[in-house]
Amino acid sequence: MTIVDTKIKHGDASDGLLGGRLARIDGPAKITGAADYAMEHSPEGMVYAVIIDSTIASGRVVAIDTSAAEAYPGVLLVLTPDNALPIKTATDWTGAPPPEVPYEPLAREITFAGQHIAAVIAETFEQATAAAALVKVTYEESAPISSFDDPRSGEAFPIDMMTKEWGDADAALAIAPVRIEQEYKTPREYNVPIEPHGLIAHWEGDMLTLWEPSQWIDGMSRTYAEWFSIPFENVRMLSPYIGGGFGSKALPTRYGAVAAIAAKMLDRPVKLAITRPQTFTAFGGRPATRQTIALGATREGKLLSIVHRSANETSMDDVAIEPLGSVTSIMYAVPNFSSRQNIVPVNTVKPGALRAPGENPSAFGIECAIDELAYEVGIDPLDIRLLNYAEEDPHAKKPWSTRRLREAYAAGAEAFGWAKRSPSVRSMREGKQLIGYGVAAGTYPVRRTPGEAMVRILSNGTIEVASSGIDMGQGTYTILAQTAAEAIGVPVETVVVKLGDSSLPRAPVAGGSQLANLMTGAVHVAALAARDELIGLAINDQNSPFRDLQANTLTIEGGQMSSPRDAGSSVAIAEVMRRTGRDRIEALRNTLPENLRNKDDHFRNFTTISTMLSPTEGDYSMHSWCVHFVEVRVDVDFGTVRVSRMVSALDSGRLYNPKLAESQWKGGIIMGIGQALLEEGLVDQRNGHVMNNNLGDYLVPTNADIPDLKVISVGIPDTNASILGGKAVGELAIVGVAPAIANAVYHATGIRVRDLPITLEKLI
């Protein structure tokens, strides 16, 4: 599909049209506290639930003594597996039909520390908290396996679908003139969004209302409906604003089921907010990963073979795959390649999605390894990347839709001053500070799911855009207003965007960096349809001011309609609506292909990921690309690493709003700095507890840790990738940050740290 020429004159870049640097339209509400987050509602009669978690990591609950808690003032219910209202297992997010077994959100068999085993519901939060402390749990405990470093974790499970192979990687490696092989590790990392997870569940008859921060209103609503065997339409979920998710608010949770069960049993609205420590165990973060990478190359640094073996932790009872070969297999042109992946069950909560799952740790491995190869053969780390540049997708053997990585290398190197780098390690210094330059690339795929949107033109000239899609800070409200404003030809101020409500038109998951592209596409199509109808009305209606002009078409600009036949006379949209007696024009459109437009497929499209297209579906391989140039300063005595300068050049295709895209990129880069230097779940190996389960001890960057970040857009519109030419933004920029920093630390110190984070004790 090509960009539809809407015959609208583009104004100044700072205006509200698509591509303009409009500030977030939800910003003032957030700054002033007027933005009402889901969990801030308090329906009449609301009561409070507090979850009780297992203190052991492996074993079973023998008995739960609830008598003292039940006797505590204000306590309404102590929920255990024995008295919980039974619910059904729901279809999972991939669309796999559920087994015919009950779904038990409270566990009897314990497979990780922090597993939900009971809940107390009371009139006040304080009463529920105090009573929860009185619940006595008796366990039968067995020795846990707390990490995949524990030898007892045993044989890992190979995941055949992750295998990617071409050529003869082992043979080519064996005869390669240059061979290097190393292991790279990343620890458990956690999403820790500032807005806590939780929900308010409220039943009215068999109608369930949920105020819950959600990255996927329709997917989660479907799960609640299936749990309680009620129609999908009976679930209303509201999530108007989300205070950060990073992948952790996309799927339904066990505590969500607990709250909805309690609300049903008590016939009262139930609020359940999990505590900060519970954000480390109520859902999973990024699993710990390890990768062994062997590179075979010519003496000039040309890759001959890559052999990649990897594993990630999963839970004892479920499969979580962090795709560790995702970047390894597409970043460089290599004639022989083998990547295989295992998963290792340990006593942990099932790992989840954390910003760029797969690509992030994958890039840490290959982008450090290629850097090691550059030193091994004695060429510049930037040159070795250009030497092995992949002109097409080496795995899918398809052309890239767009790959502006070469342009990114050039623009980034120029802006950073890469040429000033002294080649040898430990050769740049200022006083006690060792200075190092590092570079690494990153990539994130373009994921595509069809979208849907409603666009209304109201009688007063206001344009309304409606979708159950969500805004978790990435700017959905703003770019959809810009999209509608541009398509119809109105000032952006006249557009009102409604999001985050399951009563609005459907939207797929805000994950995989797909939402901006699919929603701008759907809004664009719906807005053009509404505009067409308005123009048709103005041409044909007998009361229209344009009736006598006998025009074939009309133009709309700045909210004013005019005819090419009489350019002098323009009429406001509201006036056209008034004269023609219409109170609204409404266009509900989706971008589903013909073969998916029946009711079942429509539902499946928005409530599962089964219709999501892979980046190589079709004629092209579609990805966003980036490169990060980093300067670090490492204290020669203390081993402390400070990122002192950073330039990133990124190709996300067309940017619908550069200001917001840059903000997303910078957010990802900041998160990447934290991943490189600070973030690590510290697990007590004796009992599987995450010991730093709070924001005082689980370190994320402060302002003081972040230098000025320069980001450069090198993208061009890619209309193969999306209707309006954008590619992935949100998850791209974190990818490659950690290896760029690790490479810079090596350049500064001569010490190669292959296990994140790069804390000071690894450098002294």
Place this chain on the structure above:
Amino acid sequence: MRDFSYLRASSVDEALSAASMPATMLLAGGTTLLDLAKCGVNAPERVVDITHLKGLDAIRVDAKGAFIGALAKMSRVAADPAILAEFPAVSEALWQAASAQIRNMATIGGNLLQRTRCAYFRDPASFPACNKRVPGSGCSAMEGVNRGHAVLGTSDACIATYPGDLAAALVAFDAVVHLGERKVPIDDFFLLPGTTPHKEHAMHPGEMITAITIPASAAARHSTYLKVRDRQSYEFAAASAAVGIEFEADHETIRDIRIGLGGVATKPWRARTVEDALRGKVLEPDTIKSASRLAVEGAIAHGGNHYKIELAPRVVERAILKSGALA
């Protein structure tokens, strides 16, 4: 959270008499009390609010030294021009502690009494064993996650680190803790864990900190606080050092040197062996380096915190160099 009774004290005497009742805690800035109440470590039956007491937040500096009222906020003390001029290490230690929000809430008295960040101490529900919480119950940290734990002043019962920055500076400059009329040198105020890690300081029931005083000295005037950590702000010290130096008239012979350590010991740590090795010596790099090594004499690591034995002397060495350049 457990119910408790609340009393807003209108005088020091009233606060003290209330505080002498069992299971009673004083509330000042609340940054430790509320935090530990949420963790289930503190469960007071009575909370006595002393935030409205008059006259306990004074900051006075004269030729004899500094007087700092117990209720003075960390941020106010840190920004006080006279403190900055006469006791720069004290100001720097406060600026580098906690976060802006905490510094605006927390008081000096409460700051001294802050509890350890040992994660086992802070999680009684999951880790019943903690000699600091329940004497004789054992220590979960010895063989656990102990990257932040102490290497100095430890015992078989406890390796929890004293977390504060301010006290490391105070111990270097012989500050005195005022418990009403009773005055206790700060080095005696804080206790080693020994076999009684639940006893952290020399206060008796019914006593409260009313002020601290810091005697003026040339060393304090030429002092600095160096804090090393992975994150640049809002993190406890991996190792820190408060150092002040006074030179003889020749400007190179050390007449007096004071060294307090943070982040590495079970209490605010005075590095007297390093001081003794340097007093009377000419300040030069090799001398400083070898003397700084003495800072970790007798240090014991427990796995995750071994790096502190290497790091601490380097921090001392750098802080001495920095302080020497100031003097």
